[in-house]
Amino acid sequence: MEPPPGLEVHKEGQVCRLTKSLYGLKQASRQWFEKLSTFLASISYTQSKSDHSLFTKETPTGLTALLVYVDDIILAGNSMTEINRIKSLLHNRFQVKDLGKLKYFLGLEVARSKKGIHLSQRKYALDILEETGMLGCKPSLTPFLSDMNSLYKADNYLKDPTSYRKLIGKLLYLTNTTPDLFDSPVHVKAFSDSDWATCPNTRRSTTGFCIFIGSSLMSWKSKKQNTASRSSTEAEYRALVATTCEIQWIQYLLDDLKVQEAGTPALYCDNKSARHIADNQSFHEWTKDIELDCHVVREKIQANLLHLLPIRSDEQLADIFTKFPHRVRFRSIVSKLGLVTIDHTA
CATH class of the missing domain: 3.30.310 (TATA-Binding Protein)
Incomplete structure (x- = not known):
């Protein structure tokens, strides 16, 4: 390190002994x-x-x-x-x-209206567009591509992926906007879904879920699973496990915030086989590799800490995190997730 101004070093090899932590050090x-x-x-x-x-x-x-x-x-x-x-x-x-009063925090804008408090990342999104030179780009009706095969071609890979990874990190943070909590007892409900082997390189599936507290969307995720699944049922069940763990974590937070729950959380899944594994006491040959996951969900159900309920595929809100819905279906799901235009909330 360079000696601070005013400190004269007479011998080589001398070091500074810190009596308190300095700003900027890793610790x-x-x-x-x-x-x-x-x-x-x-x-x-x-x-x-x-x-x-x-x-x-x-x-x-x-x-x-x-x-x-x-x-x-x-x-x-x-x-x-x-x-x-x-x-x-x-x-x-x-x-x-x-x-x-809170107005802006870590890229989150806080807007207050007669309907309550809304969180937005409009400024953060505009900063990303400006940094990438896309302020004048043409907006898309949905954030999905109909054909993603070109994204996995080796000749399209960047020589230096640093800037791309930096942009992906910012886009991931852009999805962190979450709503406010409540004083009265609330009901927790969740939607869990998964695709199957859609990644052409790894053949891994994507887990998607969204969790509501009352009518407000509180948590959601779209993430590639860590391992490949041999069937769509196995992929759906891994998504159920991820959703169950997230529900448990939210319940812990609600308990810390002294927010009372109104009834047992409901978890909706549109895969009949995955629901059957959770309810069935016996294991089969093809479920041995997910035996631990089976116990995670089943124990919550048996302890009456979770209700696993069926839902029609066309009513599954988590589809937006795993599939490529048509723009009409996409807009329908977005409205049910509670996303609004801040300018229209007053």
Whole structure:
């Protein structure tokens, strides 16, 4: 390292001994979070076990939640007394700056209207278009391609994929917009789906699911599975496992936020064979390789922590994450997912 200004080094090989973590070092963020979490624990805030960046405190007057991302903090609750108290304590301890009501956070725009709070990433999306020189591009009716075979040809691969991977990372973050929570008891429902061996290179399937809390879309995913499946039933069941684990994680968060659930979560699947494996007590020869996955879903069903229900394929909302629906079908699913135009929410 270069000696800081004002420090004269008389001998070669001397090193600096740090008495405190400096900003910019790779361990600085961990040291800061440890210091902050220790302080929050000392004033009776409880760290969530399902999301370590979430801290909550329940008082006779309400619940206060504090979400941390490095040195940015979101504070929410239904007790202004506790909110003002924690802001004062944080300011006295760390000299924090109060930016007022949440408007923009990590690429997320917060829009308030008579209908509630909506989150948007419009500015983030425009920044991506500007960076890639596509501000004047012609918009597509759907985000899918009808023919993706050309994407897997080796002669189309980039010599330096760094810029492409950077863009993919930004596009993945663009799908992180999530809605708000509620004070009254809520019902959790989920839709799980999978295609089968659509990747021409690996023949792996794609898992897709969407989870609602009440009428608001809370979590969703579209991801290639880690292993190839020998049948569409096996692929569908792996998607069921991923959805079940996500539902369990959301239930943990709801418990931390003291949000009551109205009834048992419902999981909808349009594959009859996959539902049969979850309900059937005996294993067959062709299900041995997914035996562990079978137990994950089955134990939740037997403990009455999950209801696995049938649904017609044309009503399966998770199709949008695994298939290539026609634009009419695509628009129908989008509207049911709760996506709206911010300009029309007032």
